[in-house]
Amino acid sequence: MKVAIYGQYYQNSTEPIINDIFVFFNRNNVEMIIESHFLLMLNERKIVEKKYKTFTSHTELDSSFDMLISIGGDGTILRAATLVRDSGIPILGINAGRLGFLASVQKENISTFMQFVIDKKYTISKRALLSLTCSPPNESIEEINFAMNEITVSRKDTTSMITIDTYLNDEFLNSYWADGLIISTPTGSTGYSLSCGGPILTPDVKSLVITPIAPHNLTARPLVVPDETEIRLKVSGREENYLVSLDSRVTSIKNESILILKKTPFQIYMVEIPEETFLKTLRNKLLWGEDKRN
Ligand SMILES: NC(=O)c1ccc[n+]([C@@H]2O[C@H](COP(=O)([O-])OP(=O)(O)OC[C@H]3O[C@@H](n4cnc5c(N)ncnc54)[C@H](O)[C@@H]3O)[C@@H](O)[C@H]2O)c1
Ligand SMILES: Nc1ncnc2c1ncn2[C@@H]1O[C@H](COP(=O)(O)OP(=O)(O)OP(=O)(O)O)[C@@H](O)[C@H]1O
Incomplete structure (x- = not known):
C-alpha cells in the first residue's frame, strides 16, 4: 500500500499524531510519500x-497512490482537494483542528482507524x-478553477451592496441586491x-444551493437547483471590482465579467470510516444529541 501524507501546519499536537501514523504504517509496510513543505516542518522539529x-x-x-491522508482541519482538506484533483485518489482527513x-477522523485512536484503512473496511463518499x-479570462482562476465547498461573489472595498444578475441554464432567475x-x-x-441560512444537504444529493448573503430584497431565499444546472452571474456595483472566492482562495474580478459555474466532470473521493459517517458528524458538530429529551 502507498499513501501520500499532507499537512499545512506544525503545532505541538502534530507530534503524537505523526508518531501514531508513522509507527503504525511502518509496522504494516505501508509506503509513505510526504508533501515536501510538511516534511520540512517535521524535519526541522526533529x-x-x-x-x-x-x-x-x-x-x-x-x-499508484491508494490514498492521501490529510492532517489538519477542514481548511487542510480543501487544500488537499487541490492536490488530488481529478486523480481519483481518495482523501482521509484526520482532524487536528477545531x-x-x-x-472526520478524530486524532485519538488513530491506529484503530488506520487498521480499517489497511483492511479496506471503509466506504467512499463521492463529492461533487x-x-x-470567467470571461474575460482571469489568470488566478485558471490555475485552480474548482471548489469543493462553494464559489462566492462578494462586495470589495465598500459597504455598498452589489447587484448579482443570475441566470439558470440561460433563463433569468433574479437580480440579487446583497x-x-x-x-x-x-x-x-x-x-x-x-x-447565511442555507439548508443542509447530505453529500450524495445531486443539487446545488444558491444562498444570498444579507439580501436587501427581503423575499430572496436560498434556492436548491439540480447540480446539472449551468449558473451564469454578472455583477455590478459602485466599485470597479468585486471578490470571487473558491473555497479558501480569493481573487478580484472586474464588474460586468461573465461567470459560468458548472459541476466538474470529476469528483473528490472522501474516505468514510464505518463509525465516522456524515450523519454522526452532523449530530456531533451541531450538538443535536444535547437536547435533554433525546
Ligand atoms: N461566515 C461563515 O460561516 C464563513 C465565512 C467565510 C468562509 N466560510 C467557510 O470557510 C471555508 C474556508 O475555510 P478556511 O479554513 O479557509 O477558513 P476559516 O479558517 O475561516 O474556517 C472556516 C470554518 O468553516 C468550517 N468549514 C469549512 N468547510 C466546511 C464544511 N464543508 N462544513 C462545515 N464547516 C466547514 C471550518 O471548519 C472552519 O471552522 C469556506 O469554504 C467557507 O465554507 C465560512
Ligand atoms: N498538522 C497539524 N497539526 C496540528 N494541528 C493542526 C494541524 N493542522 C491544523 N491544525 C490545527 O487546526 C487548526 C485549523 O486548521 P485548518 O486551517 O486546516 O482548518 P479550519 O478550516 O480552520 O477548520 P477547523 O475549524 O476544522 O479547524 C489550526 O489552526 C491548528 O490549530
Whole structure:
C-alpha cells in the first residue's frame, strides 16, 4: 500500500499524531510519500528523521497512490482537494483542528482507524465540485478553477451592496441586491451557506444551493437547483471590482465579467470510516444529541 501524507501546519499536537501514523504504517509496510513543505516542518522539529520520498505538486500524485491522508482541519482538506484533483485518489482527513466537519477522523485512536484503512473496511463518499470560468479570462482562476465547498461573489472595498444578475441554464432567475451570493455544493452546505441560512444537504444529493448573503430584497431565499444546472452571474456595483472566492482562495474580478459555474466532470473521493459517517458528524458538530429529551 502507498499513501501520500499532507499537512499545512506544525503545532505541538502534530507530534503524537505523526508518531501514531508513522509507527503504525511502518509496522504494516505501508509506503509513505510526504508533501515536501510538511516534511520540512517535521524535519526541522526533529519529529521525523528517517528519509522519506516527497511530492510537491498534484502532477506527482498518480494512480499508484491508494490514498492521501490529510492532517489538519477542514481548511487542510480543501487544500488537499487541490492536490488530488481529478486523480481519483481518495482523501482521509484526520482532524487536528477545531470543527472538523470534513476531516472526520478524530486524532485519538488513530491506529484503530488506520487498521480499517489497511483492511479496506471503509466506504467512499463521492463529492461533487463546482468549476468556474470567467470571461474575460482571469489568470488566478485558471490555475485552480474548482471548489469543493462553494464559489462566492462578494462586495470589495465598500459597504455598498452589489447587484448579482443570475441566470439558470440561460433563463433569468433574479437580480440579487446583497453583500454577495454563495453557490454551494452539498459538501459546502454545512459551511458558509449554512451560516447565511442555507439548508443542509447530505453529500450524495445531486443539487446545488444558491444562498444570498444579507439580501436587501427581503423575499430572496436560498434556492436548491439540480447540480446539472449551468449558473451564469454578472455583477455590478459602485466599485470597479468585486471578490470571487473558491473555497479558501480569493481573487478580484472586474464588474460586468461573465461567470459560468458548472459541476466538474470529476469528483473528490472522501474516505468514510464505518463509525465516522456524515450523519454522526452532523449530530456531533451541531450538538443535536444535547437536547435533554433525546
Ligand atoms: N461566515 C461563515 O460561516 C464563513 C465565512 C467565510 C468562509 N466560510 C467557510 O470557510 C471555508 C474556508 O475555510 P478556511 O479554513 O479557509 O477558513 P476559516 O479558517 O475561516 O474556517 C472556516 C470554518 O468553516 C468550517 N468549514 C469549512 N468547510 C466546511 C464544511 N464543508 N462544513 C462545515 N464547516 C466547514 C471550518 O471548519 C472552519 O471552522 C469556506 O469554504 C467557507 O465554507 C465560512
Ligand atoms: N498538522 C497539524 N497539526 C496540528 N494541528 C493542526 C494541524 N493542522 C491544523 N491544525 C490545527 O487546526 C487548526 C485549523 O486548521 P485548518 O486551517 O486546516 O482548518 P479550519 O478550516 O480552520 O477548520 P477547523 O475549524 O476544522 O479547524 C489550526 O489552526 C491548528 O490549530
